[in-house]
Structures are given as structure tokens and as C-alpha cells.
Amino acid sequence: MSNLLAPYIKEHFSHTQTDYPDYWRVSSAGYCYRYNIFKRLGIPQVQELEPDEPRKQATLGIGTAIHEMMQKITRDTGLSVEQESEIKIPKWDLVGHFDDLFEFDGEYYLYDYKTTHSGSFKYKPELKPTHRLQLGTYMYALRDKYPTLKYGRIMEISKDDFLTREIPLEYDIFLETDIVEYWTGLNQAWKLYLKTGELPECTCNDWVGSWFATRNKHGKIWNSYFMNGEPCSIEYFNMYRELTNKEIEELK
Numbered sequence: 344m345s346n347l348l349a350p351y352i353k354e355h356f357s358h359t360q361t362d363y364p365d366y367w368r369v370s371s372a373g374y375c376y377r378y379n380i381f382k383r384l385g386i387p388q389v390q391e392l393e394p395d396e397p398r399k400q401a402t403l404g405i406g407t408a409i410h411e412m413m414q415k416i417t418r419d420t421g422l423s424v425e426q427e428s429e430i431k432i433p434k435w436d437l438v439g440h441f442d443d444l445f446e447f448d449g450e451y452y453l454y455d456y457k458t459t460h461s462g463s464f465k466y467k468p469e470l471k472p473t474h475r476l477q478l479g480t481y482m483y484a485l486r487d488k489y490p491t492l493k494y495g496r497i498m499e500i501s502k503d504d505f506l507t508r509e510i511p512l513e514y515d516i517f518l519e520t521d522i523v524e525y526w527t528g529l530n531q532a533w534k535l536y537l538k539t540g541e542l543p544e545c546t547c548n549d550w551v552g553s554w555f556a557t558r559n560k561h562g563k564i565w566n567s568y569f570m571n572g573e574p575c576s577i578e579y580f581n582m583y584r585e586l587t588n589k590e591i592e593e594l595k
Contacts, residue, residue, distance in 0.1 A: 367529065369430070369439025369480050373473030375546040376532040377575040381568050383533070386583050388567035389576075406458040409500055410442060413456055417443055424451070430484040435526040441481040444489070451492040453482055461501040468510050470497065472550060476525055479518045486514070545575035 364385070371379050417423040425444045431437065443454040455478045478495045486492050495512035512518070532543040547566060548556035555565050556574040570576035 366431075366436050366438040367526070369437060369441075369477055372476035372480050372525065373471075373550050375550055375575060376529050376543040377545045378547060378566070378568065379529060380533060380536055380542065381575060381580065386568065386580065389564075389570055389579060391564065391569075392567065405502055409458050409502065410456050413498075413500070414443060417445065417454075422447070430481060432480075432484055432526075435530055437480070437526060439481065439484075441485065444485070444492075450494060451489050453478065453485065453492060453495045455481070455495070455497050457497055457499050458502050459499050461504050461506055463499070464501060464506050464508065468499070468508055470510050470512060474510075475512060475518070476522060478512050479514065479522050480526070482512075482514045483519060483522050542577070542580070545573075547574045 364383075367379060367383065371382065414423065414426050418426065422445050423443055424446045426442060427440050429438065429440050441453060442456050445452040445454060455474070457474065474497050478497060482492055482495050493514040495514065497510040497512065498507055499510065500507050535541055535543075545556070558564050558569070558572070566574040568575045568579050570579040573579075
């Protein structure tokens with residue numbers, strides 16, 4: 344049955360970013376510069392990950408359904424001021440859609456919903472560096488419209504039993520400095536690549552963690568461009584570029 348369902352899931356639940364080919368996505372905040380450049384170039388994930396794609400897309404579909412349910416609840420109860428609106432920061436070629444903005448006791452709170460599994464609730468809540476930059480970037484953009492916005496929340500929601508917990512983030516000069524440095528640095532790396540072909544070092548292990556930069560004890564990889572022990576593999580990048588150049592030549 345799984346083999347029969349897989350093509351449908353892949354077609355109807357796939358999440359692509361082709362609607363913004365010339366932009367970075369806020370959801371990619373905190374990932375290494377090389378990884379983000381590969382994504383912007385449209386480099387496909389390694390073939391090793393393809394068999395797991397239908398399951399991954401179905402899981403994303405579940406996450407989307409929970410997001411929509413939460414947004415309906417906050418909308419119907421009058422908590423939500425604005426939700427799922429597009430934000431753009433042209434100076435960084437940046438686009439995204441935030442989840443939910445509340446107003447409560449005269450203060451604004453920006454919420455980012457993250458679905459997880461109940462097993463993760465056994466561990467102490469921790470604000471991941473990627474989540475900090477993602478939520479912080481949305482706050483940075485929204486402060487033009489809501490100047491007093493300074494509170495953010497990551498709301499983790501268990502997909503299997505609907506447990507929830509919140510991880511707070513407060514906007515301050517330190518967060519703003521990190522946001523500006525990250526997106527400025529990514530755009531500088533992109534311009535250097537376009538000018539010279541030079542790619543930045545892979546820093547997945549520093550930013551995201553070793554789980555994203557290595558093969559785990561079960562042999563599974565999470566990095567879309569992991570090849571022969573290297574995350575964001577230059578070997579894979581060169582192989583893809585050679586294949587693309589060959590296709591271009593054949594079309595001439």
C-alpha cells in the first residue's frame with residue numbers, strides 16, 4: 344500500500360520554493376551559507392534521500408494542518424491580530440510568512456508554531472539557534488509596522504497527543520545584531536559566489552548541530568547535500584554542475 348500511496352503524496356504534498364527563486368526564505372535562517380546557496384541554486388537533494396521523500400512530505404502536511412488549526416483557534420477567539428502575512432526585506436532578498444501575531448494586555452507577541460513528537464517533551468525546552476534567528480527575523484521585519492513588538496514565542500506542539508509548550512524570545516540589540524550579521528553575511532557570500540564561483544565553508548556542524556552534518560548511528564542522513572562523509576558536499580555540487588552543463592550543451 345505504501346508504494347501505491349507514495350506517488351500521490353509526493354505530487355500533492357510536496358513543498359517547493361519555486362515561487363520565490365530569487366529570494367532567501369526566512370525559514371532557512373541559521374543554516375550554513377553553503378547549504379542556503381545550494382538551495383537557491385535549485386540543486387536537488389542527494390538520491391539517497393528520495394525514498395524517504397513521501398513520508399517527509401506527508402509529515403509536513405500534518406504540520407501544516409496543525410498550523411491551520413491553531414490559526415483558526417486564535418482567529419476565532421479574537422487573540423490573533425494578523426497571521427500568515429508575507430514579509431519582505433528587499434535589502435537582503437528575503438521573503439517569508441509568519442505564523443501568528445497576538446495582542447494581549449497591550450503587548451504584541453509573535454508566535455511561531457513548531458510541530459514535534461511527544462518524546463521531545465521529556466527533555467528540557469531549548470531555543471535552537473535556527474529558531475532564534477527565524478523568529479527574530481520575523482520580529483525585525485514586523486517592527487516597522489508594530490514598533491513596540493518585542494516578545495516572541497516558539498510554541499512546540501506534539502503531533503501525537505497535542506501537548507504544547509512555549510519557549511520565549513525577547514527582541515533586543517544582541518538579537519538584532521545577530522540577525523543583521525547573518526543575512527548580510529549570506530548575501531556577501533552569494534555575491535562572491537556569483538562573481539568568482541567561490542563557495543563558503545560548510546558550517547552546518549556549528550549552526551545546526553552534528554546531527555545535520557554527519558551520518559547518525561543508524562546510517563541516516565539529514566543534510567540534503569551529504570555525500571561521501573561531507574555535508575554540503577563540494578563533490579556533489581561539482582557532479583550536479585557537470586550534469587547541468589552537459590544538458591545545456593545537448594540543447595544547443
